[in-house]
Amino acid sequence: MLKIFQNLRIWSIISLLCLTLSWSLPAQADTKIDPKLEQQVLEIIRKNPEAIIDTVQAYQQEQQQKVQQVRQEFLQNLRTNTKGVIGDSPTTGSTQLNTVLLEFSDFECPYCAEAHKKLKELLLKYPNQFTLGYKNFPLVQIHEQALPSAKAAWAAYQQGKFWEYHDALFTQQKQLGETLYLDIAKNLKLDLAKFSSDRTLADKAIKQDLQMAYKLGLSGTPAFIINSKNVSGPVQLSEIESILQEAK
DSSP states (O other), X not given: OHHHHHHHHHHHHHHHHHHHHHHHXXXXXXXXXXXXXXXXXXHHHHHOHHHHHHHHHHHHHHHHHHHHHHHHHHHHHHHHOHHHHHTTOOEEEOSSOSXXXXXXXXXXXXXXXXXXXXXXXXXXXXXXXXXXXXXXXXXXXXXXXXXXXXXXXXXXXXXXXXXXXXXXXXXXXXXXXXXHHHHHHHHTTOOHHHHHHHHTTOHHHHXXXXXXXXXXXXXXXXXXXXXXXXXXXXXXXXXXXXXXXHHO
């Protein structure tokens, strides 16, 4: 109990210092941290390293437990309400939904482009054996074209051309940009006026996918979640074929 109070006291002090620091900085000013406040924080850390580490670890453990609980609820929902979890997301492969693989992906991510090649191979090698569902997970902090490309693909989906557009984006990933988005749309003979309009309406669907990814604690792309007779949960790309072989 004493340790709990010590930890709370330390966090209270640090929080108060941070709040004081934020008050001391004028809005939109490029001001250096007050040396006195910085020294106070460092002194607290020096005097109480174990308590601070324990507090951080306890917080991390609590967050991990919350993520695990959310994942378990999600997987249960995926088993009992598969169509509901997939929602309006594009799918390809089997229509039976016996084995469902959800891919959380970013069109600008080079690892996603590599995963795209492997998934194409698996769809050909195991026809009608699994359903692939695409969920948007644009890493906008590091990929400038992640969101614009996701919006363009969603707009193509509204005209029934998602997977063709999806493939074109990944195969021409180095050319991502407005010119490419329009060129692909023209090559697929999309209604360009509708395509342009639909891109402005894509935010809601993409946000829903992002919220799902965050709740599941996914931290990078590509990320996969599978539901089959033998396995249910997050998996690595390298594990997917083995799971499909067992299911077969």
